[in-house]
Amino acid sequence: xxxxxxxxxxxxxxxxxxxxxxxxxxxxxxxxxxxxxxxxxxxxxxxxxxxxxxxxxxxxxxxxxxxxxxxxxxxxxxxxxxxxxxxxxxxxxxxxxxxxxxxxxxxxxxxxxxxxxxxxxxxxxxxxxxxxxxxxxxxxxxxxxxxxxxxxxxxxxxxxxxxxxxxxxxxxxxxxxxxxxxxxxxxxxxxxxxxxxxxxxxxxxxxxxxxxxxxxxxxxxxxx
Amino acid sequence: xxxxxxxxxxxxxxxxxxxxxxxxxxxxxxxxxxxxxxxxxxxxxxxxxxxxxxxxxxxxxxxxxxxxxxxxxxxxxxxxxxxxxxxxxxxxxxxxxxxxxxxxxxxxxxxxxxxxxxxxxxxxxxxxxxxxxxxxxxxxxxxxxxxxxxxxxxxxxxxxxxxxxxxxxxxxxxxxxxxxxxxxxxxxxxxxxxxxx
Numbered sequence: 001x002x003x004x005x006x007x008x009x010x011x012x013x014x015x016x017x018x019x020x021x022x023x024x025x026x027x028x029x030x031x032x033x034x035x036x037x038x039x040x041x042x043x044x045x046x047x048x049x050x051x052x053x054x055x056x057x058x059x060x061x062x063x064x065x066x067x068x069x070x071x072x073x074x075x076x077x078x079x080x081x082x083x084x085x086x087x088x089x090x091x092x093x094x095x096x097x098x099x100x101x102x103x104x105x106x107x108x109x110x111x112x113x114x115x116x117x118x119x120x121x122x123x124x125x126x127x128x129x130x131x132x133x134x135x136x137x138x139x140x141x142x143x144x145x146x147x148x149x150x151x152x153x154x155x156x157x158x159x160x161x162x163x164x165x166x167x168x169x170x171x172x173x174x175x176x177x178x179x180x181x182x183x184x185x186x187x188x189x190x191x192x193x194x195x196x197x198x199x200x201x202x203x204x205x206x207x208x209x210x211x212x213x214x215x216x217x218x219x220x221x222x223x224x
Numbered sequence: 225x226x227x228x229x230x231x232x233x234x235x236x237x238x239x240x241x242x243x244x245x246x247x248x249x250x251x252x253x254x255x256x257x258x259x260x261x262x263x264x265x266x267x268x269x270x271x272x273x274x275x276x277x278x279x280x281x282x283x284x285x286x287x288x289x290x291x292x293x294x295x296x297x298x299x300x301x302x303x304x305x306x307x308x309x310x311x312x313x314x315x316x317x318x319x320x321x322x323x324x325x326x327x328x329x330x331x332x333x334x335x336x337x338x339x340x341x342x343x344x345x346x347x348x349x350x351x352x353x354x355x356x357x358x359x360x361x362x363x364x365x366x367x368x369x370x371x372x373x374x375x376x377x378x379x380x381x382x383x384x385x386x387x388x389x390x391x392x393x394x395x396x397x398x399x400x401x402x403x404x405x406x407x408x409x410x411x412x413x414x415x416x417x418x419x420x421x
Contacts, residue, residue, distance in 0.1 A: 010287055010289035010292070011290050022289065022292060024312075026309070032327065035327075
């Protein structure tokens with residue numbers, strides 16, 4: 001039998017078909033795990049710092065997340081999120097949990113994933129006035145795949161208002177350590193608000209920022 | 225002709241760029257290729273690998289079985305060893321010797337190339353090739369790719385023509401640096417092949 005979890009590989013398919021696998025070399029004793037990590041200076045870090053401070057004040061909370069760099073918030077040191085299923089599932093799972101009585105139910109989704117498949121879930125949450133807090137961590141790019149443009153750049157607030165989120169509960173913050181008090185206060189306020197609220201921590205991806213600075217320097221050199 | 229390659233390294237070092245260089249070179253030679261998606265996180269410092277299969281015949285699986293890789297081409301010594309169970313009995317490891325230490329428990333080895341050298345000594349059929357230790361990442365990456373370009377099936381002229389568009393966006397100096405590294409890599413590979421094959 002092929003194992004139910006994980007991917008099909010030539011080795012587990014061979015085993016399922018009763019074919020012999022080459023033994024290969026034994027694993028080396030010199031290898032240790034090397035998990036990926038959020039970049040130093042990344043805005044998601046400050047967002048998770050703030051979110052962890054606030055949600056841990058509550059007894060029963062869940063943070064549903066999505067697919068992007070910010071999924072790395074599942075790993076130490078943050079351990080900030082409880083789920084990652086498919087693109088857009090952060091908002092719909094938070095809604096489902098809230099419908100079942102969970103509070104606080106928080107969704108964390110990136111700007112690019114939000115425009116890919118988060119908007120429909122948000123509309124659904126608004127229509128049924130679900131008691132959820134949605135964090136759209138906006139780094140102005142599709143960072144995980146190399147910094148391509150993000151379809152919702154400069155449109156996120158308008159999209160949220162367009163699907164019907166109360167304008168008083170669409171809040172934009174700048175995720176930097178110096179703003180920690182402000183961000184945590186806003187997160188607390190919006191978790192306490194009974195309804196759909198959206199918080200948008202917005203700061204450019206540190207990788208695209210470096211690239212843009214380099215391009216600006218090159219353009220300056222070319223002109224001079 | 226069939227060649228199964230595992231490209232390995234740390235996210236951000238350029239594994240997929242290498243896969244693209246070799247893959248395009250193979251396509252120009254009218255060969256079949258399959259390249260499996262990276263299993264890791266691009267640019268985030270995690271372990272990253274790519275399965276690259278090249279053949280004169282159609283390829284079915286895009287993954288390499290245990291004991292099936294002809295070559296582990298690595299930008300980092302510990303990452304080369306991570307895929308050891310996939311190396312065939314007659315396979316080669318070609319790795320950069322400079323460790324990329326971004327984890328607190330990186331193995332304490334006096335000589336970072338030591339484990340691959342030990343392996344080479346234990347199994348004379350394969351020999352670790354220590355790369356230049358002081359090279360910048362982009363040059364290391366192309367140096368490694370250049371070693372593959374030295375395969376008689378891949379003509380340098382074609383790769384030179386192919387090469388600039390890949391890094392063109394990053395500026396002429398980066399293209400020139402990569403072409404230079406590609407040539408150095410090719411020379412290093414020819415030296416190794418003359419010595420060992």
